[in-house]
Amino acid sequence: MSELSISGRAAIVGLGATEFSKNSGRTEVRLAMEATLQALNDAGIDPAEVDGFSSYSMDKVPEYEIARLLGAKNVRFFSQVPHGGGAACGPVLHAAMAVATGIARTVVVYRAMNERSWYRFGNGNYGFGSSPLFENVNYGWYMPYGFHTPAAWVGMFARRYMHTYGATSEDFGRVAVAARDFAATNPAAFFYQKPITLAEHQASRWICEPLHLLDCCQESDGAVAMVITSVERARDMKIRPVIVKGAAQGSSDGQQIMTSYYRDDITGLPEMGLVARQLWQQSGLAPQDIQTAVIYDHFTPFVLPQLEEFGFAERGAAKEFVRAGHHARGGRLPINTHGGQLGEAYIHGMNGIAEAVRQVRGTAVNQVGQVRNVLVTAGTGVPTSALILGQEK
Amino acid sequence: MAEPSWMDSARALVGKEYGRVYAWDKVNAPMIRQWCEIMGVDASPYLVEGVVHAPEAMLQVWCMEGFTLNNYPPGSTTENPYEVLKLMEAQGLASVVAVNSELQFSRAVREGERLYYTTRLDTISPEKTTALGTGYFVTLVMRYFSEIASGDQEVGQLLFRVFKFKPTQAAAPSAPASAPAKPKRPAPGISDDTRFFWEGARAGQLRIQRCTACGTLRHPPGPVCPQCHSFEWDAVTASGRGTVYSFVVMHYPEVPPFEHPNPIALIELEEGTRLITQLVGVAPGDARIGQKVQVEFHTYDGDLVLPQFRPVPDAN
Numbered sequence: 001m002s003e004l005s006i007s008g009r010a011a012i013v014g015l016g017a018t019e020f021s022k023n024s025g026r027t028e029v030r031l032a033m034e035a036t037l038q039a040l041n042d043a044g045i046d047p048a049e050v051d052g053f054s055s056y057s058m059d060k061v062p063e064y065e066i067a068r069l070l071g072a073k074n075v076r077f078f079s080q081v082p083h084g085g086g087a088a089c090g091p092v093l094h095a096a097m098a099v100a101t102g103i104a105r106t107v108v109v110y111r112a113m114n115e116r117s118w119y120r121f122g123n124g125n126y127g128f129g130s131s132p133l134f135e136n137v138n139y140g141w142y143m144p145y146g147f148h149t150p151a152a153w154v155g156m157f158a159r160r161y162m163h164t165y166g167a168t169s170e171d172f173g174r175v176a177v178a179a180r181d182f183a184a185t186n187p188a189a190f191f192y193q194k195p196i197t198l199a200e201h202q203a204s205r206w207i208c209e210p211l212h213l214l215d216c217c218q219e220s221d222g223a224v225a226m227v228i229t230s231v232e233r234a235r236d237m238k239i240r241p242v243i244v245k246g247a248a249q250g251s252s253d254g255q256q257i258m259t260s261y262y263r264d265d266i267t268g269l270p271e272m273g274l275v276a277r278q279l280w281q282q283s284g285l286a287p288q289d290i291q292t293a294v295i296y297d298h299f300t301p302f303v304l305p306q307l308e309e310f311g312f313a314e315r316g317a318a319k320e321f322v323r324a325g326h327h328a329r330g331g332r333l334p335i336n337t338h339g340g341q342l343g344e345a346y347i348h349g350m351n352g353i354a355e356a357v358r359q360v361r362g363t364a365v366n367q368v369g370q371v372r373n374v375l376v377t378a379g380t381g382v383p384t385s386a387l388i389l390g391q392e393k
Numbered sequence: 394m395a396e397p398s399w400m401d402s403a404r405a406l407v408g409k410e411y412g413r414v415y416a417w418d419k420v421n422a423p424m425i426r427q428w429c430e431i432m433g434v435d436a437s438p439y440l441v442e443g444v445v446h447a448p449e450a451m452l453q454v455w456c457m458e459g460f461t462l463n464n465y466p467p468g469s470t471t472e473n474p475y476e477v478l479k480l481m482e483a484q485g486l487a488s489v490v491a492v493n494s495e496l497q498f499s500r501a502v503r504e505g506e507r508l509y510y511t512t513r514l515d516t517i518s519p520e521k522t523t524a525l526g527t528g529y530f531v532t533l534v535m536r537y538f539s540e541i542a543s544g545d546q547e548v549g550q551l552l553f554r555v556f557k558f559k560p561t562q563a564a565a566p567s568a569p570a571s572a573p574a575k576p577k578r579p580a581p582g583i584s585d586d587t588r589f590f591w592e593g594a595r596a597g598q599l600r601i602q603r604c605t606a607c608g609t610l611r612h613p614p615g616p617v618c619p620q621c622h623s624f625e626w627d628a629v630t631a632s633g634r635g636t637v638y639s640f641v642v643m644h645y646p647e648v649p650p651f652e653h654p655n656p657i658a659l660i661e662l663e664e665g666t667r668l669i670t671q672l673v674g675v676a677p678g679d680a681r682i683g684q685k686v687q688v689e690f691h692t693y694d695g696d697l698v699l700p701q702f703r704p705v706p707d708a709n
Binding site: 122123124125128129130131132133134135136137138139140141142143144145146147148149152155156157159160163205206207208209210211259261262266 | 578579580581582583584585586587612613638639640641642643644645646648651654655657659666667668669670671682693697699701
């Protein structure tokens with residue numbers, strides 16, 4: 001590891017979250033504040049001490065309002081990472097860089113949205129206009145045909161992946177069944193005590209062939225926040241620090257937002273491959289050093305190529321991985337032990353980072369034995385990010 | 394700000410209940426079928442023999458006056474539930490725009506039920522100035538009932554809010570309160586970098602951008618060649634032949650004006666570039682990767698020309 005590595009420089013020392021629901025019944029600012037104050041309380045840090053913030057796009061709660069309500073006096077660092085769910089791990093990277101370089105000392109990363117009750121990302125109506133702004137021109141290749149939902153955009157990759165490698169809808173279903181199994185024993189999950197069978201997955205209605213309803217994550221209201229500080233400072237704190245061992249972003253050849261259909265091959269996720277290579281290099285770890293992972297699951301099909309990009313399975317062989325149940329409870333690499341976004345809630349990936357923190361602390365409801373290192377990935381199909389969190393040696 | 398004195402008589406109407414407006418026809422299968430056809434909704438789940446019921450969103454339809462304006466069925470109230478709007482009109486607030494129309498449903502209505510609604514003038518806002526002009530938000534609540542011998546049953550309600558205003562300029566837009574525009578396909582954003590493609594479509598040509606420095610074909614188009622960074626380009630006309638590289642069949646959500654199931658494909662053209670398009674002439678379930686397809690052009694909403702692809706027999 002080079003001296004300049006981000007690995008081992010920053011730690012997550014506070015975690016907070018609201019309940020997850022379909023209708024929070026309160027404002028997003030309030031959700032953000034509930035989660036943030038809980039995270040600061042968890043860390044034992046005075047809210048006035050916060051001097052940095054990072055979140056990611058689509059979040060409508062500005063850091064200056066959180067800062068104002070916290071009574072933060074000297075805020076020296078703020079960033080918002082683009083590309084929605086793909087950015088989920090980005091704020092932790094930004095926060096880690098800020099504390100590693102002394103730019104800031106106490107950084108809050110957060111996500112607070114009434115996604116279900118206020119927006120609904122999958123409704124097909126986005127208000128793109130016909131002016132020559134790039135976004136209008138770009139989505140102009142898709143919207144006039146009614147090709148306008150995330151499920152459809154993912155489905156286009158999924159169909160080619162199935163065709164190329166022989167993966168089936170049932171393989172996608174195995175991802176959903178395992179997630180719902182973990183959700184069933186997680187009281188914080190929306191689908192607590194509601195497991196599903198593979199037959200139920202197969203019988204669920206089409207959203208967009210090849211995706212069934214049960215291949216799609218939920219839409220949720222809720223907030224998650226974390227506090228990040230330097231490892232040196234974390235060592236003096238009461239709470240067991242969760243070390244950021246690797247943190248990376250990636251955007252690759254021919255990258256687009258959900259529609260990178262023009263690459264030579266569309267069965268992989270090269271941007272995630274780029275992130276994976278950085279994480280292994282930064283941390284000095286390898287796939288066998290990871291005890292559990294949070295693999296972004298807005299839609300089940302993209303879980304498979306993620307396992308391949310990180311080297312948990314050979315290219316095209318993730319279907320065998322899930323057929324063997326390696327990803328499920330008791331498996332070789334249990335993934336999404338909180339139930340994922342399919343089972344717990346869709347907080348755009350931030351709830352997955354929270355689960356990784358709990359697994360490292362040893363406090364997860366579906367704790368996977370002795371956990372030293374956890375991989376967390378962010379949204380797929382877009383420029384993305386990921387983390388390796390773990391215990392200090 | 395003091396209100397004009399005539400507003401007293403308008404505000405005196407707040408809370409007033411207006412009598413029943415009946416439906417011309419009982420809930421019936423032909424109307425359900427026609428409504429579904431127009432809205433692009435599959436009618437079959439509603440027209441099940443013995444349990445025919447109406448889509449909830451149809452609720453307002455049953456009690457509409459029909460083709461002739463203000464022609465309500467016998468027994469309907471002769472009072473005008475919109476009298477407050479007439480009053481405002483008389484004071485120069487000539488324009489109206491519908492702001493909210495929120496339907497709530499208590500239950501589905503079944504074939505043979507006869508519906509009526511009553512109206513309550515719910516609220517009138519203080520004077521407001523918007524980009525359109527100055528006036529008042531007026532909220533009406535219509536409650537829908539089914540006539541039942543043992544006691545009528547509420548089946549749903551409509552909260553209907555309009556802005557009744559004096560336009561800022563004489564030419565300010567004014568729309569009738571109940572004339573929603575027919576949904577159109579979203580028009581693409583077109584820039585100097587992409588106009589050739591859409592102009593080609595209008596001319597019945599599928600065009601691909603070509604770098605004139607290195608000859609690379611590219612789609613989607615852009616201002617510069619990703620290979621050699623030349624800003625010089627022209628376009629070639631594609632043969633229109635290609636193969637299905639991948640595809641999806643969209644079922645949900647059903648967003649008008651699109652028909653569902655909606656087959657969308659990623660086509661790899663003979664020339665090597667790919668593009669997203671709709672498949673036509675393919676039965677749901679018949680689309681497959683590797684299928685040979687040929688472009689054709691279809692016009693929507695008068696001036697939107699889209700390339701779409703139809704399967705052709707394999708030439709072997």
